[in-house]
Amino acid sequence: MTQPxxxxxxxxxxxxxxxTECGRSVYVPGDAHPxxxxxxxxxxxxxxRGMLFVGEEDRHWEVGAGNTxxxxxxxxxxxxxxxEEKTSxxxxxxxxxxEWGIADEAEPGFADRDRHAAQFGTPPYTIRxxxxxxxxxxxxxxxxxxRLLRLEERSLSGAVWERQRLFEELLRSLDLRRRDPSGxxxxxxxxRTERYIRAHYAEPLTGAILSNELHFHYNYLTRCMKxxxxxxxxxxLEECRLExxxxxxxRTEASVASVGEKVGFENAPYFSRRFxxxxxxxxxxxxxxxxx
Numbered sequence: 001m002t003q004p005x006x007x008x009x010x011x012x013x014x015x016x017x018x019x020t021e022c023g024r025s026v027y028v029p030g031d032a033h034p035x036x037x038x039x040x041x042x043x044x045x046x047x048x049r050g051m052l053f054v055g056e057e058d059r060h061w062e063v064g065a066g067n068t069x070x071x072x073x074x075x076x077x078x079x080x081x082x083x084e085e086k087t088s089x090x091x092x093x094x095x096x097x098x099e100w101g102i103a104d105e106a107e108p109g110f111a112d113r114d115r116h117a118a119q120f121g122t123p124p125y126t127i128r129x130x131x132x133x134x135x136x137x138x139x140x141x142x143x144x145x146x147r148l149l150r151l152e153e154r155s156l157s158g159a160v161w162e163r164q165r166l167f168e169e170l171l172r173s174l175d176l177r178r179r180d181p182s183g184x185x186x187x188x189x190x191x192r193t194e195r196y197i198r199a200h201y202a203e204p205l206t207g208a209i210l211s212n213e214l215h216f217h218y219n220y221l222t223r224c225m226k227x228x229x230x231x232x233x234x235x236x237l238e239e240c241r242l243e244x245x246x247x248x249x250x251r252t253e254a255s256v257a258s259v260g261e262k263v264g265f266e267n268a269p270y271f272s273r274r275f276x277x278x279x280x281x282x283x284x285x286x287x288x289x290x291x292x
Contacts, residue, residue: 007131008176009042009070012099012124017042019167022092022148027052029086032079041093043071044170046135050087053080061132063089068133068174072102090149094167098124102131126230128176135174176227189214190228193221194236201240202264207233241265242278249287256283 011017020041033054045052045063052063056075063069071077073095148166192214197205207218210233214221222232231239241263248259260271260283275283 007102007104009072009129009131010101010103011096011127011129013127014120014122014125015097016168017094017096017098017127017171019148019164020093020095022090024088024090024149027083027087029084030082031087032082033077035076035078037076039071039073039077039093041073041095043073043077044092044094045069045071045089046092047087047089049089050083050085052083052087052089054078055080063132066135068130068135070129070131070133072131090146092148092167092170124230127171129171129174130176133174186224186227189216189221189224193225193233194229197233197237198240201237201244202262204264205237237264238274242275245271245275245283246279246286249283250290256287259283 027050033052045054045068047063047065047067047069049065051065052061052069054061054063054069054071055078056071060080061069148163148170193210196210196213207221210221211218218233225231225233225236229236244263245259245265248254248262249256252259254262256272257268260268260275263271265271265274272283275281275286279286281289
């Protein structure tokens with residue numbers, strides 16, 4: 001049987017992928033997954049019982065109970081061979097408005113942070129989904145996929161918000177950034193690190209201080225932060241300082257040098273240079289542009 005792993009699909013957010021439709025299919029022995037190309041949307045398959053034999057271009061998978069398979073919108077999908085036993089699965093179709101790609105699991109991501117931040121006003125979060133993976137929890141009859149099916153049956157316009165929420169929870173449960181190879185809760189450690197940095201960004205912060213305050217080796221904090229949001233703790237610290245500086249420039253009349261000092265930069269020239277590199281404009285020009 002094919003083992004989960006291999007390529008990872010990367011989706012930059014925001015904008016987050018959006019749900020279009022879902023359903024459940026039940027195959028008897030001899031039935032096969034349809035062959036089609038250029039579907040135009042992602043097809044996420046959650047197998048509850050039995051096994052599907054599916055191909056995409058030159059890759060083949062045996063997708064058994066508890067496995068997930070993410071078929072890409074611009075590829076040719078086909079049945080490798082018919083089912084050999086009764087097989088049931090939930091399928092979820094969704095679209096991605098933002099940048100997406102596929103690469104080896106070791107790749108760190110692909111999004112151009114500066115370009116994304118300029119377009120959407122925030123650095124990207126890169127969702128990492130295994131193309132062939134394992135569904136967290138019980139494989140059938142529970143979880144977000146089951147609730148999505150129940151909502152889909154209602155076909156009420158008022159359910160659109162709930163469907164999207166449940167779909168995002170499903171993606172969240174599959175997101176590899178939430179999982180740490182050591183089995184420790186990477187997301188929890190990353191969130192603790194983020195909260196501490198946001199509470200103390202204006203103070204002198206070093207890796208040693210973070211390690212001492214959070215009771216984890218700095219290398220482990222870095223691994224968790226990189227996995228969850230793609231930044232090291234020090235990179236995240238600078239992002240916080242620059243975002244706070246932008247707010248102070250808009251909401252106060254403090255000098256540029258004073259703003260830099262208030263958010264934790266030790267000297268004004270370095271603050272101005274990093275601000276310009278991050279936002280493409282000097283702090284003074286930024287204030288003048290938005291305070292007219």
